[in-house]
Amino acid sequence: MTLTLTDERRDFVAAIDDFCKREVGTREQWLKLTDGGSSPHNAELYRKMAELGWLGVAVPEEYGGAGQSMVDLLLFLETTAYWQVPIGGFATSAITAASYEKFGSEEQKRRVLGDFLSGKVLAVSMSEPGAGSDVGALTCKAERRDGGWVINGQKTWCSNAHIAEHILLVARTSTEDRKHDGLTMFSVPAGIDGLTVRGIDTMGGREVNDLYFTDCLLPDDAVVGQVDQAWRQLMAGLNLERMIIAGLMLGTARRVFDDTVSYVRERRQFGRPVGSFQALRHRLADHATELECARLLVHDVARRIEADPERQLPRETSMAKLKATEFAKAMALDGMQMMGGYGYATEYGMERLLRSTVVSTVYGGTSEIQRDIIGKAYGL
Numbered sequence: 001m002t003l004t005l006t007d008e009r010r011d012f013v014a015a016i017d018d019f020c021k022r023e024v025g026t027r028e029q030w031l032k033l034t035d036g037g038s039s040p041h042n043a044e045l046y047r048k049m050a051e052l053g054w055l056g057v058a059v060p061e062e063y064g065g066a067g068q069s070m071v072d073l074l075l076f077l078e079t080t081a082y083w084q085v086p087i088g089g090f091a092t093s094a095i096t097a098a099s100y101e102k103f104g105s106e107e108q109k110r111r112v113l114g115d116f117l118s119g120k121v122l123a124v125s126m127s128e129p130g131a132g133s134d135v136g137a138l139t140c141k142a143e144r145r146d147g148g149w150v151i152n153g154q155k156t157w158c159s160n161a162h163i164a165e166h167i168l169l170v171a172r173t174s175t176e177d178r179k180h181d182g183l184t185m186f187s188v189p190a191g192i193d194g195l196t197v198r199g200i201d202t203m204g205g206r207e208v209n210d211l212y213f214t215d216c217l218l219p220d221d222a223v224v225g226q227v228d229q230a231w232r233q234l235m236a237g238l239n240l241e242r243m244i245i246a247g248l249m250l251g252t253a254r255r256v257f258d259d260t261v262s263y264v265r266e267r268r269q270f271g272r273p274v275g276s277f278q279a280l281r282h283r284l285a286d287h288a289t290e291l292e293c294a295r296l297l298v299h300d301v302a303r304r305i306e307a308d309p310e311r312q313l314p315r316e317t318s319m320a321k322l323k324a325t326e327f328a329k330a331m332a333l334d335g336m337q338m339m340g341g342y343g344y345a346t347e348y349g350m351e352r353l354l355r356s357t358v359v360s361t362v363y364g365g366t367s368e369i370q371r372d373i374i375g376k377a378y379g380l
Helices: 007-024 027-033 043-051 054-058 070-082 089-103 106-117 230-235 238-266 278-307 314-339 350-361 367-377
Strands: 121-125 141-145 148-155 164-172 183-189 195-202 205-219
Touching: 007 027, 007 043, 007 070, 043 054, 054 070, 054 089, 054 106, 070 089, 070 238, 070 278, 089 106, 089 121, 089 164, 089 183, 089 230, 089 238, 106 121, 106 164, 141 164, 148 164, 148 183, 183 205, 183 230, 238 278, 238 314, 238 350, 278 314, 314 350, 314 367
Parallel strands: 121 164
Antiparallel strands: 141 148, 148 205, 164 183, 195 205
16 A cells, blocks of 8 residues: 555644644753653643644544544554654543443543543553453452442553543453453542552653552442443454554654664764664664555554444454554664664663653553464464
């Protein structure tokens, strides 16, 4: 396929590009917006983007959004990731908003999607200390009591729970013969009694959290979708989650490549630019080819989803996520190597780009899980 955009989409990308250059175009601006690199999400900058209507790419028009366009969403993710814009809350918000839009009550949709469009963050809490890739092993329990639900248990690796307005919780409501049955989604408001949020320090700063539920009381209308049907509901959102991560890493890989090329053009050793040496020139030629392949793949899958939003594409979305994340990580590691000691120095930013790529092959389904899904698609 040829990657072509309509005039409207080119203007959309140009507007985002111009905003990012102006707001986050220098290292000094980025450091200020991220509190020295420790905070991946800047609420004020996020609200500015909300006011421009850009968060609406993930919300249907009937709820105030711009219409759910996978291609527009991908362009937004790719461009903001390229500029390393600190809006880390957007990815989880878009994923969570989609679940409310598909399965929530009308009141839940109006309230939660409205908050998202205004610049508030949403989070989804699924993983537990003993349940990561194996979602069927979840044990955090929700029991019916006095016309509502009481939640007890621990969740972990919950991205953005500390800044979220709403948390979409997946808890066990019954024990069935099949382990994936008996799970239910709940809408949990931030700051509710019985919920404790504790941060987990990571290479990327304050991103993820442990959640502790102790006799946390939720009303009956906190259920999102159907009781005991969360597994099927989660499966309906896999296209979006994988494509969001693929888009982010595609933009990050492009930035890594451009920064590396810029450096090796200027850096001189033995009387000439280091990029003129065959060893580096050939490595960058390979990376340029891989980058083009990754971009064509990710955009092609996005167009397929946009053409038929209800169709599940497990093989194709797993391929897009696998290719974009593994390439971004490999490109960042090689970029650091080609920059030598300067790649390791915070002044040049390559180490920051590396840190943002290494976890991408883990969250949203590890690369091993993606390969397993792809293999099963071929009957293996």
